[in-house]
Amino acid sequence: MIDAYEDPGTPDCRGGWRYLLWLVLRQPWRSAAGALLGSVWMVLLAATPLLMARAVDEGLEKDDMGALALWTGLLVVVGAFNAWLSIMRHRTMTRVRMDANFRTVKVVVGQAVRLGAALPRQVKAGEIVTIGVGDVQQIASALTVIGPGVGAIAAYLAVSGLLLTVSVELTVVVLLGMPMIALLVGPLMRRLQGTEAEYRERQGVLTARIGDLAGGLRVLNGLGGKGLVADAFRRDSARLREQGYRVGSVTSWMQAVGVGLPTLYLAVVTWMAARMAAQGTITVGELVSVYGYVAVLVRPVSYFVDWGYQLGRGVVAARRVVRLLRLEPEPDTGTREAPAEPSVLYDPESGVRLLPGRLTALAAAVPTDAVAVVDRLGRYTPSAATWGGVPLADIALPQLRARILVADHEADLFAGTLRELVCGHWGPDGRSEAEIARAVHTAVAEDIVRGLPDGLDTPIDAQGRNLSGGQRQRIRLVRALLADPEVLLAVEPTSALDAHTEARVAERLRTARRGRTTVVTTTSPLVLDQADTVHFLVDGKVAATGTHRELLDGEPGYRSLVARDEDAEEVVR
Numbered sequence: 001m002i003d004a005y006e007d008p009g010t011p012d013c014r015g016g017w018r019y020l021l022w023l024v025l026r027q028p029w030r031s032a033a034g035a036l037l038g039s040v041w042m043v044l045l046a047a048t049p050l051l052m053a054r055a056v057d058e059g060l061e062k063d064d065m066g067a068l069a070l071w072t073g074l075l076v077v078v079g080a081f082n083a084w085l086s087i088m089r090h091r092t093m094t095r096v097r098m099d100a101n102f103r104t105v106k107v108v109v110g111q112a113v114r115l116g117a118a119l120p121r122q123v124k125a126g127e128i129v130t131i132g133v134g135d136v137q138q139i140a141s142a143l144t145v146i147g148p149g150v151g152a153i154a155a156y157l158a159v160s161g162l163l164l165t166v167s168v169e170l171t172v173v174v175l176l177g178m179p180m181i182a183l184l185v186g187p188l189m190r191r192l193q194g195t196e197a198e199y200r201e202r203q204g205v206l207t208a209r210i211g212d213l214a215g216g217l218r219v220l221n222g223l224g225g226k227g228l229v230a231d232a233f234r235r236d237s238a239r240l241r242e243q244g245y246r247v248g249s250v251t252s253w254m255q256a257v258g259v260g261l262p263t264l265y266l267a268v269v270t271w272m273a274a275r276m277a278a279q280g281t282i283t284v285g286e287l288v289s290v291y292g293y294v295a296v297l298v299r300p301v302s303y304f305v306d307w308g309y310q311l312g313r314g315v316v317a318a319r320r321v322v323r324l325l326r327l328e329p330e331p332d333t334g335t336r337e338a339p340a341e342p343s344v345l346y347d348p349e350s351g352v353r354l355l356p357g358r359l360t361a362l363a364a365a366v367p368t369d370a371v372a373v374v375d376r377l378g379r380y381t382p383s384a385a386t387w388g389g390v391p392l393a394d395i396a397l398p399q400l401r402a403r404i405l406v407a408d409h410e411a412d413l414f415a416g417t418l419r420e421l422v423c424g425h426w427g428p429d430g431r432s433e434a435e436i437a438r439a440v441h442t443a444v445a446e447d448i449v450r451g452l453p454d455g456l457d458t459p460i461d462a463q464g465r466n467l468s469g470g471q472r473q474r475i476r477l478v479r480a481l482l483a484d485p486e487v488l489l490a491v492e493p494t495s496a497l498d499a500h501t502e503a504r505v506a507e508r509l510r511t512a513r514r515g516r517t518t519v520v521t522t523t524s525p526l527v528l529d530q531a532d533t534v535h536f537l538v539d540g541k542v543a544a545t546g547t548h549r550e551l552l553d554g555e556p557g558y559r560s561l562v563a564r565d566e567d568a569e570e571v572v573r
Helices: 016-025 028-060 065-122 125-146 148-164 168-175 177-215 217-223 226-279 284-325 367-377 397-403 418-426 433-442 446-451 469-483 499-512 548-554 556-562 566-572
Strands: 345-347 352-354 359-364 404-407 487-491 517-521 533-538 541-546
Touching: 016 028, 016 065, 016 125, 016 284, 028 065, 028 125, 028 148, 028 284, 065 125, 065 148, 065 284, 125 148, 125 284, 148 168, 148 284, 168 226, 226 284, 345 367, 352 367, 359 367, 359 556, 367 404, 367 487, 367 517, 367 533, 397 404, 404 469, 418 433, 418 469, 433 446, 433 469, 433 499, 446 469, 469 487, 469 499, 533 548, 533 556, 541 548, 541 556, 548 556
Parallel strands: 359 517, 359 533, 404 487, 487 517
Antiparallel strands: 345 352, 533 541
């Protein structure tokens, strides 16, 4: 089974069926073993009625206790061996399913990492959640057909061959069952795929709405919009429920076919065999064997139907995964080298010019305008921005990512210890205790570390759910500072902090980043007062540039923006 560090391989993204086949071919020996074990197990189930027939004909009817004991002993041996085969088959198929599960998870996570910042712009969060929660399991379950599915075919052929020794007429009746199943299950499978695909789509939409509602509930409540969103959620939930009923309707018909057809087989073939036995065409032992064969066929026929059901759902899930895997990140057309020395970053669209080695603040009347500037300077959106006169679009992306870091105040926090969380891709041993301590001090996060039971080794929940909003913000800043980039573009790094903590963070950030290019987007006078240069943005353009105090004196719009109240403004002055 694939381990945590093994390369999952390159998935076949030409379609859902191709992807399922790729999962099988990635574990050929295990898949072959599952098919072999399933086939032998099912065939031996079909051999049991044959041994019973021999025991009846050669032991009971002839009153031969030796023959009866022989065939009874063989029944016990075959039954015990088949029980062992069943255990090994189940173990093997569990490994097949788990390998498919983990391999799919790895390729999906790898694709998410590959897409990077382009992921949220191409895929909704609900889509990813639905794939991770439901589709991966459906794909793994579909591979069950490798063992029981192949075994069912082998058993069906074996029973047909054994029946042929008893009666050609009975054999024809049994063999006609496969076309009947195909005729009945085929349309149901197609309908199931359609309804299941629509259900999954609606489920993704509803999941995304749940995330939006949970994340912005407090804000929505304050704006009076909670009721509107709740009404929309109820409508989406009702539509999803109705679609679920449609899926359940098709599923119930498939399950009914799975139970009804074997029962019909059992009744028809047993009736025919009983008439033959009464007429003397077949022996009593053969009648027993026919009944046993048909009883054994109940399982293969049920597997055929379940096979179609699982494959139908698995293909729908695989198509969703393939659709994600087909997405491409924004192409890196850059071939030029980044400036060898610290250089000016310039965004012509806004007029923002960042001098190297300085702490620059962007204060925007509309906060998203400042974020747009950061995205352009970090090359997360196409622009004509330059670095040392070289267009950012022409610079090789790995060089930009290594030297320019955009620190979003809502960046993801992954589950793990606090040490692992702040050290990022360097790993817990990639940064010394002294480096971590300096970053923690700069972000005024000492109280967070001291307050946790095991300090830096305390487990943190995904997205920092066991931390407060201000604590999460400071931990994100610690992580950005430990990266120690040449250019740090920080979006609202102190927006969730109280005034006292905010002032200390601003002062320490200025000291820690002295001589390195640092940009913060903020309207806090406590942070703006520490900046070497402040760009005041109106409608996404630089309206004025200067120090915080110069802009307070000369720009009424700036003064109105940053002065939270008269006391706060007085403190800054």
